[in-house]
Amino acid sequence: MPELPEVETVRRGLAPAMEDARFAKVEVRCRALRWPLPGDFARRLEGRAVTGLGRRGKYLLVGLSSGDVLIMHLGMSGSFYVFHKTGCHSDGRVPANYYHERQRRTAHDHVIFHMSSGAVVIFNDPRRFGTMKVVAGNDLEAEPLIAALGPEPLDDAFDAAALARVCRGRKTSLKAALLDQRVVAGLGNIYVCEALYRARLSPKRMAATIAGKTGEPDERAERLVGGIRAVLKEAIAAGGSSLRNHKRTDGELGMFQHRFRVYDREGERCPTAGCRSTVKRIVQNGRSTFYCPACQK
DNA sequence: ACTACTCCCTGCCAGC
DNA sequence: TGCTGGCAGGGAGTAG
Numbered sequence: 201m202p203e204l205p206e207v208e209t210v211r212r213g214l215a216p217a218m219e220d221a222r223f224a225k226v227e228v229r230c231r232a233l234r235w236p237l238p239g240d241f242a243r244r245l246e247g248r249a250v251t252g253l254g255r256r257g258k259y260l261l262v263g264l265s266s267g268d269v270l271i272m273h274l275g276m277s278g279s280f281y282v283f284h285k286t287g288c289h290s291d292g293r294v295p296a297n298y299y300h301e302r303q304r305r306t307a308h309d310h311v312i313f314h315m316s317s318g319a320v321v322i323f324n325d326p327r328r329f330g331t332m333k334v335v336a337g338n339d340l341e342a343e344p345l346i347a348a349l350g351p352e353p354l355d356d357a358f359d360a361a362a363l364a365r366v367c368r369g370r371k372t373s374l375k376a377a378l379l380d381q382r383v384v385a386g387l388g389n390i391y392v393c394e395a396l397y398r399a400r401l402s403p404k405r406m407a408a409t410i411a412g413k414t415g416e417p418d419e420r421a422e423r424l425v426g427g428i429r430a431v432l433k434e435a436i437a438a439g440g441s442s443l444r445n446h447k448r449t450d451g452e453l454g455m456f457q458h459r460f461r462v463y464d465r466e467g468e469r470c471p472t473a474g475c476r477s478t479v480k481r482i483v484q485n486g487r488s489t490f491y492c493p494a495c496q497k
Numbered sequence: 498a499c500t501a502c503t504c505c506c507t508g509c510c511a512g513c
Numbered sequence: 514t515g516c517t518g519g520c521a522g523g524g525a526g527t528a529g
Contacts, residue, residue, distance in 0.1 A: 202522045234505080234524085258523080276523050277507075308507085327506045329523060372500065381524080388522055443522060444509080463522095485501065488520085 202258055202274045204353070204386030205435035205456065210280055211255045213449030217282045217319030218250045218262065227312040234275060234331045237311075244268055244334045245313070257349045257385030267337045271345060275329025281305060282449045285318040321449075349385040353428050358384065360417035360425045367407040368415035374424075375403035375484045384428070390441060390463045391431055393490045397462045398427035402496045403482075403489045434459065462490040470495055 226242035245264070252263035262270035305324045311332060313321040323330070335343050350366065351358040366383050367374075377383050378392040387395070396403050401410070401420060410421040435441060440454035448454060461471045466481040470492040477494035 206522075232506095273523080275506095276521070325506095326508065327521090327523095329506070331524095370499090376500085379523090390522060441522080446522085486503090487523095 202276060202278065203388035203391050203441075204255075204258060205391070205432055205438075206440035206454065207255055207258050207260060207274065207386070208436050209440040209448055209454060210274070211253055211260055213282060214260070214280060214321060215253050217284070217315055217317060217321055217449075218313070219253055220250065221315040221317035221319065222247060222249045222265075223313055224316045225314040227314070228310070229312070230308075230310040230328070233310060233325065233328050234273070235333070237332060241332070241334060245270065256346055256352070257381055258388070259346065259349075261340075261346075263337065264334075268334050269337045269340050271331070271333045271335060271343065272323075273331035273345075275325060275327060275331065277327040277446075278323065278325035278330035279446055280449045281322045281324065281447070281451065283320040283322065285320060348382050350381060350383045351385065353384050353386055353432055358425065358429075360421040363425055364411035364417035364421040365415045367421070368411040370407035372407055373403060373484055374401060374405045374407050374410070375489050377407035378428075379485075379487075386432070387428065389487055389489075390460070391428070391435065393463045394431045394461060395424065395427040396496060397491060398431055399423040400495055400497065401427075402493070403484060403491050405497075462492060465490060 223245040226245045228237055228242055231237040244266070249265040250262055251265055254261040254263070258273060260272040262272070264270060305322065308324050308326045309322050310325055310328070311323040315321060340346060351362055363384065367377055370377055374396060375392055378387050378395070379389065393403070399420070401424060410418060410424060412418060435456040438454060438456040438459065439448060439452070441457040442453040443457060462479045465479045468479050470477045470479060472492065472495045475492065475495050477492050479490055480493055482489050
């Protein structure tokens with residue numbers, strides 16, 4: 201579950217379990233994530249309190265009382281599940297919903313945080329494209345994973361002028377530009393398709409064409425920023441999207457997948473009122489793009 | 498300095 | 514039924 205709305209949903213789900221709690225024990229069952237977890241990974245967490253739980257783009261940032269920051273990325277298939285030990289029955293039996301969830305997930309449970317709050321936070325990631333890394337807090341700005349990220353799309357600083365500036369001179373499609381985390385942080389394949397649909401802009405349009413010669417924004421840049429912000433806000437409010445039955449930290453499903461207008465809707469009628477066209481699927485830079493060729497120019 | 502392509506890994510599904 | 518190829522929400526590394 202990996203684009204900005206899903207990561208934000210995860211952040212909110214982890215907060216009650218992790219904020220102000222200490223890492224009592226960190227269990228590393230599989231070090232072979234995107235990059236191997238270093239030998240001192242657990243040691244740098246154990247005994248530390250969580251001072252804050254933030255997000256930058258698709259990265260989760262866990263502030264630690266040591267001054268370090270735990271950086272986590274869900275990759276393509278990563279998810280977290282939170283089990284509250286305090287939810288056990290008085291005789292120690294675990295609730296049925298936890299039991300069933302654990303049965304399903306245990307195959308790819310790679311890292312388990314046992315928190316002093318009694319919460320157990322499980323990181324599960326079948327494809328192991330996910331990332332965990334502990335860095336010194338004062339180096340966070342220098343951390344290459346974070347430093348290269350473009351603006352947060354929901355911050356005020358992200359506006360048509362900012363987007364036009366970075367798109368100026370780009371010899372690539374809008375689709376590819378918006379997937380580039382240096383242009384804007386947090387969009388992935390779904391929300392780029394959805395934002396372009398809302399902005400009525402073709403994914404094939406050259407990125408440079410939303411900016412004037414000096415990089416000033418045009419009306420298209422305004423529409424695109426509006427589309428990006430609107431779709432992200434709606435998706436966060438819906439608890440993100442759940443594809444292929446991926447669950448949130450509480451085991452519930454996000455709901456936004458039901459509100460996709462073009463993503464994974466190849467062949468369906470374009471949802472624009474009065475449009476008689478159908479949603480098309482094309483491949484750009486090796487990834488599927490869904491759009492309406494009639495509405496999106 | 499750009500852009501595009503390959504690769505990392507597992508699971509699932511349509512089609513044969 | 515079982516195999517195969519293609520595809521999946523990401524992005525680092527590399528070749529051009």
